[in-house]
Amino acid sequence: MVSDNEALRLRRLVFYAKDIDQINAALLAFVKKSNAQSVVVIDQEGHMVARQGFRQAGSDPSTLAAxxxxxxxxxxxxxxxxxxxDFRVMSHxxxxxxxxxxxLGTRTLQVAVFSSQIKPGMIQVLCGELAKQLEALLDSAANRAPSVDDPSTKLGDKFTSEMKNQLDNLFGDL
Structure with missing residues (x-):
């Protein structure tokens, strides 16, 4: 029997640049419309998918996501x-x-950070609208068949050597 987490790992979502661009556009429009300070999309394991808005002083987005x-x-x-x-919505x-x-769906979370001066009812409505947009984008990504011909899915020929050089520059010879 496969656990829920193992089943999710087997059905990982693959995001292409176009997907992330669409998600970021929806997030940016939300930030502008709602005056939220930031909004992020994360998976349930705490990995960042996309984010928009400014970073709060003393707050690390990866730590917040986790x-x-x-x-x-x-x-x-x-x-x-x-x-x-499940409880589909939490607010603090x-x-x-x-x-x-x-x-969002069964494995992704939308997290909006906003000033307490903004009315919670307004944020709830706007977050609901954003959730519908994001769920449509995530469903599209989940239901898309992988394409071996899509150039955005292929790494450059020099990716491995470039990555090795970057790691060597960063960590030196260990």
Missing amino acids: LVAGSFASTRQVAKQLGES QGPQQSIHITL
Whole structure:
């Protein structure tokens, strides 16, 4: 029997440059419309898919993504204790900053960070609209057959040697 996590790994989403461009365009439009400080799309393991908006002082986006994923996993267990399969939306309000988290499909999260001066109802509506857009984009990526002829899926001929040189420059000869 394959666990849920193993099943997800077997069905990994593959994003092409076009997908990320479309996701980033939707995120940027959301930031402009909502006045959110930032919005990110992450998988449930906490890996960043895309982000828009400015970085909060003292906040590392990768750390935030990992913590949000852990928080959402914990909340999923609370939902199961209450007889629900999931809670699709989480919101945390602080005196200065608030965060709104939405489950997209079964494995991706949309995380919006905004000033507590913005009305939560407005953010909820706008996050709902964004979630519909992102779910359509993610469904399209998930249902697309991989294309061996798509030039955006191929690495350059010199990728391996260029990557090795970059790593050598970064770490030296270990």
